[in-house]
Amino acid sequence: MPEGIIIKALSGYYYVKPLREGLIATEEEAVQCRGRGILKKKGIAPLVGDRIKYVLTENGEGMVDELLPRESELIRPQVANVKLAVLLFSVREPDMNLNLLDKFLVHIEHSGLETLIVLTKQDLADDEGEATALVKALYERIGYEVMVTSSLTGSGSDELRNRLAGMISVFSGQSGVGKSTLLNRLVPGLELETGEISLRLGRGRHTTRHVELMDIGNGGFVADTPGFSQLDFLELGVEELSTCFREFASYAERCKFRGCSHLHEPGCHVIQAVNTGEIAGSRYDHYKLFYNEMKDKKRRY
Ligand SMILES: Nc1nc2c(ncn2[C@@H]2O[C@H](COP(=O)(O)OP(=O)(O)O)[C@@H](O)[C@H]2O)c(=O)[nH]1
Ligand SMILES: [Mg+2]
Ligand SMILES: [Zn+2]
Structure with a gap:
């Protein structure tokens, strides 16, 4: 059975680019495929980016037969x-x-x-x-x-x-x-x-x-894609924010207080690193900005 990758899903059809080996595509055009009923019964929803096995049916169309193991799934875009x-x-x-x-x-x-x-x-x-x-x-x-x-x-x-x-x-x-x-x-x-x-x-x-x-x-x-996501921080806890600034990590672990917000606490090694220039001022400014933005949002929701 040939293998392919779903490059588009629209109005109940999957558009499948035939693959030669790994992710190397053949020269062939994408095949317009339906999903086999059994996939739906099993609750399997193929996504763009999935590698699949398919069979050719009549008039050049195809049928998605089997989903190959999925390594990850991004939500927006899906x-x-x-x-x-x-x-x-x-x-x-x-x-x-x-x-x-x-x-x-x-x-x-x-x-x-x-x-x-x-x-x-x-x-x-x-x-x-x-x-x-x-x-x-x-x-x-x-x-x-x-x-x-x-x-x-x-x-x-x-x-x-x-x-x-x-x-x-x-x-x-x-x-x-x-x-x-x-x-x-x-x-x-x-x-x-x-x-x-x-x-x-x-x-x-x-x-x-x-x-x-x-x-x-x-x-x-x-x-x-037009945007990665809403970028609205709603899914992120404010206490997780500093871990998303990866260069803060080695300093944050030496802060005097556990759960240090790195905003004003004494003995904060992140603030010290900003003062010595080891952490870029622009990065720290954005950290503070996002932190306050997140606090504001929390208050409103
Ligand atoms: N000078 C210059 N203009 C560019 C370059 N890349 C894109 N543009 C122009 O920037 C505008 C937006 O480009 P586009 O590819 O549509 O941006 P997109 O919205 O990110 O897809 C167009 O007028 C392009 O001609 C570049 O490398 N140099
Ligand atoms: Mg564009
Ligand atoms: Zn700190």
Whole structure:
């Protein structure tokens, strides 16, 4: 029985890309499949990202027969077997937003995904890349992987293509940072809509979009999603927040008080590390900001 990966689920159909080995897709088009009744009976709901076995039925359609073991399930977007979260932030247009970057990182620390930060539109840097280099250094020092790209010059795209091989990734970032343009760069012939076009079509932020995986070759599949989640912190306890700032950990364990909030307590080693510059001021400021945001929300709900 042939194996495939579900790249789209819509109106009761699964669109299955035939696989050759591992996640390497064949040249064949996706097969439109129904799910076998027995799956439903057993309460098995196949998801985008699932690897499955299928049989071909008449008129070129197919039937999903068996689900291969699922390694993980992301809730928003709902995709199975995602390995890597790619966070895209543009150097300019829109301006680099470290507040939002840190917010994404807090959420990802919780999800168990690997993280890759991609700084896009490097060609628009007006200071010979100095500011970008500082951001890159800041996050690399914390232990995050950072790449810098420009879809205009094509720099960084080979490196990124190699990094995405053999796994399912989720692309995430504000509208306009260049996600679609970069994917078009990575995959010749892809031709996703970019900036101006979607504006002309008047796509509002209330448009619901289904998730779809794109085959980018070499066993890489990418979901280009509008947002990672609501980013509203509602699912996160305020006492867990500091653990989502991974560079705080080695200092936090030496704080004088157990359950130290790292905001004002005496003998707080996190605050000391901020004062000596071992922890970046911007990271700590965002920690305080999110902390207060979470407290406010709790009060309102
Ligand atoms: N100068 C420059 N412009 C870019 C680059 N990448 C994307 N853009 C432009 O930024 C706008 C938004 O890009 P798009 O890919 O639609 O962003 P998305 O909303 O994240 O998918 C478009 O006008 C692109 O032409 C880049 O690397 N350099
Ligand atoms: Mg786009
Ligand atoms: Zn502390």
